[in-house]
Amino acid sequence: MIVLTPNRRWVLTGTTLAMAGVAGPVLSQDRARYDGLKKTIAVDLFRATEAVGGSVTADGMTAMLIQALVEDGRFLVVEGDGGPMAASALVRGAVTKYEAAAGGSGLSISGGPLGGLLGGRAGTRSQTAVIEIALRLVDTSTGQVISTSSAEGRASSRTTEAGLVESYGGARLGGEIFRTTPIGQAGQDAIVRAVEQIASGMRRVTWSAIVVDAGPSGVYLNAGTDRNVVPGLTLNVWRPGRTLTDPGTGEVLDVEMSRIGQVQVATVRDRLSIATVTEGGEPMRGDVLKTD
Structure with a gap:
């Protein structure tokens, strides 16, 4: 060759x-x-x-x-x-x-x-x-x-x-x-x-997904069968708050997160799932869903 x-x-x-x-x-x-x-x-x-x-x-x-x-x-x-x-x-x-x-x-x-x-x-x-x-x-x-x-x-x-x-x-x-x-x-x-x-x-990283939309029809998250999500999965809803950075280096030190409720997955598609609120307030687009 x-x-x-x-x-x-x-x-x-x-x-x-x-x-x-x-x-x-x-x-x-x-x-x-x-x-x-x-x-x-x-x-x-x-x-x-x-x-x-x-x-x-x-x-x-x-x-x-x-x-x-x-x-x-x-x-x-x-x-x-x-x-x-x-x-x-x-x-x-x-x-x-x-x-x-x-x-x-x-x-x-x-x-x-x-x-x-x-x-x-x-x-x-x-x-x-x-x-x-x-x-x-x-x-x-x-x-x-x-x-x-x-x-x-x-x-x-x-x-x-x-x-x-x-x-x-x-x-x-x-x-x-x-x-x-x-x-x-x-x-x-x-x-x-x-x-x-x-x-x-x-193993030290918590599984998470993001709320892409929420309303009367349910809470939509950006994870489906592509990530092995199944109906019945319960997730805690966290809302990002202040981002704390080091003033000297600009390095992100932490992001404040507030727990606002819980959802349970009802319907699973290829890259999307739909959940219902089981506890707390209504999620918003950009909220983080975690298994912890």
Whole structure:
């Protein structure tokens, strides 16, 4: 296969990957169908300097984490411009260690027919790639960090190649190719481990939904079968009040919440549910519904 890299160099490469110590992309296949209430979560773009692969690594790791969380089945992953605001928690990740060729060996031949024309090379090599990520789980309502964690991934490969650049430089490869390289597979390994750490942190987050409308016909909330809501679910209604911020840093310290009543879900649709008031005052658009 011939690949045109972002720096417009041609690479002719054929690759066979042999994974070592990698959990693989299988996430939800071995997990029984999750029937609990799904909490909402958003994923911020990974931070990755040029030294750790730059934008290709950032885009690749972000896409893999989103896919992993979706396949896991315990969360509703929210994307787009309104994602972080609509989610209960936001994951912020950074690549802290990046070794595309942490170890390995191989045979390389320079020159030849390809070298005579383009100054290329051909050969066979084996490599081990290592990547480490640091994660922060942030409460979107307060900006406070819920938990921090890190995960390391490793992968190895055996490759036959002919080309002009390092086959696994990471940043020199397109986003789609990134995940098929040893460094991308090492990233996948780290992501698999990270999902469990994120799930552990999410246990500290209370399930919540938002009132989108309320009136004589009922209280409408922005959660339905997509979040495993079922008829009969009882939710407390909270009304946001003052937002308390640190005058020095502007950091949100807390949001005052007043409990105004309780509702019970009567009808469930795909992305919407209708509830009736069972206690207290009438909810308003923007009120928060919680299980606590």
